[in-house]
Amino acid sequence: MSGGSSASAQSAKMRKDESFLGKLGGTLARKKKSKESDLHEEGKNAINAPMLPTGTDIHPEDTLMEENAERIMLDPTSRETLKFKDLLKQVLIDWINSELEEERIIVKDLEEDCYDGQVLQKLFEKLSGKKLNVAEVTQSEIGQKQKLHTVLEAVNELLRPHGWTVEWSVDAIHSKNLVAIVYLLVALVMHFQAPIRLPEHVSVQVVVVKKREGILQTALVTKELTSTTRMMMGRFRDAFDTLLDHAPDKLNVVKTSLITFVNKHLNKLNLEVTDLETQFADGVYLVLLMGLLEDYFVPLYNFFLTPESFEQKVHNVAFAFELMQDGGLKKPKARPEVVNLNLKSTLRVLYNLFTNYKDSE
Template identity: 85%
Template sequence: MSATPAASANKMKKDESFLGKLGGTLVRKKRSKEVSDLHEEGKNAINAPLLPAGTDIHPEDTLLEENAERVMLDPTSRENLKFKDLVKVLIDWINSELEEDRIIVKDLEEDCYDGQVLQKLFEKLSGRKLNVAEVTQSEIGQKQKLQTVLEAVNEMLRPHGWTIEWSVDSIHSKNLVSIVYLLVALAMHFQAPIRLPEHVSVQVVVVKKREGILQTALVTKELTSTTEMMMGRFERDAFDTLLDHAPDKLNVVKTSLITFVNKHLNKLNLEVTELESQFADGVYLILLMGLLEDYFVPLYNFFLTPESFDFFSHNFSFLYMSNLLSPKKLMISAVRFPDVVNLNLKSTLRVLYNLFTNYKNSE
């Protein structure tokens, strides 16, 4: 049975009414989007004069909470030849260190952000196994791994005066400057057999949000200095000359220093016969400084019978932190105490000679 003309007319009116409502909804949504776009355009126009020329601020960079900040590498610095050379040297070094693990790094930002490469590198350099999951796919798992790795790195570096220029968030967000800072610190601390480019600086764009408005500034970051400062090599001194040109007199110097050391350690029924090995774990230095300064060092502050590099490092860190032994106090300009741990004779002689000079009249 076909619909009557009246029924058809009523249906058309209902359809037109529905389409009208739908059209009105679509128009309102379109106008709302236009208003939103106009607001965003206006906000960008306000912020634009604050941005350094040539700097691209991505949409996600505007999603900062009040008083929060984000740091990005300036595009010009990214193309700087010395910086690119530094990145290449670090990549080649990592690949050389992790060759046995069949790990190949091609891009520092993409390959280091999740903590996997940094974990393997730290374990290889320090000889210390970290308690972390081998494979982590989730963001939470990656950050947990990074947290463990960076805590171990910071604990090792901080006592030696390193400024921590990295964090879990900066590494995980693929901040190349933070990653490079971390790798340079590790290379310098472990005296990597590489030559880092000297005087490499970059500019970073610091974006902050104040009262809802983005404020930006260019800040210069120094990533490397001179080779001598980075690798702990300073101006040659008497010990360099002695070992290079008068090795026959070396035994005379060693005998004098052993006599000085034993004069005091004998009070504890201890005796030194070999300078290189017997001072490498820091125990005799701690006990010697306690005797020279005339106070007792509580045994719980250090490892009396250390069995690994980590324990050796802890003892030397204690020497620093307790101010028992410091370059400033003894004016030791050419000593890196990790060298003493690594049985470097010249470094050990420098430390003991400075002690001899300062305490030769002590009873």
């Protein structure tokens, strides 16, 4: 009796052990299968994204893309380059804040401040002089995209006839695509000949993510945001461009007429101009000339009488332009170019004064 009982207990123990080992084996098998699946997925990702730079994060929402959709992300290393940061903070942001100062709008971050269309609306209205039919403030995503659509439609209608390639869209800007925002702002700067100097040869690398047959494919692409000043401003041609290019023999006649005009007034201060290109570059003669033309004394503390730095010269020219506006003239757009000894820009400014004050004593 005891022997049978012992055999029964041993058999039950063996069945229990087999059951335990079976469970353990099943668990191990599942873990192995799971590991193999992870390795397979990792291998597939490595094949599908061979050019993805280190440090670039693809967020979960980036994978939730429709078939044949495309998304562009700025490479983090490009974001930190000095030229790109200078273009953003020292040029574009300062320019927007200067243009929208009367609106009491202060931009600190292009991605966070431009995505909803409010700043872009105000900027376009200021530059173009056109009022857009949009809601002033909207918090909903639909409302923001509707505003962006209206703004970008107006921008594209203005730029496309001049040969611009549209590198921005409602979805790109609303998703805070910094490259698209910068492309748009640079285009506006160039089209409206903003009185700022864009840094030359600014390029960035972007990660282009595409979805093909359910698989994400990535590539690293270089995007040129600015070229040379000559090429960027080469889109805009007027009578002075034609004069310099096709009738250089008549240029001296124009320069002589302008020199006679400015000296007629500057001689009252015992000053004389012989070279238009260099003697107006620091802004001093422009400021003094405006005082003479409008018949008032310009306080010396308002400008640098002996400017030494580029910034001081730009300040003087900008101040002279303010005096021109106070006199009822349209604001010139060539501030840095005058300081950079750009003859055509200087001629444009002086010719504007000549046409408005040629009969002044």
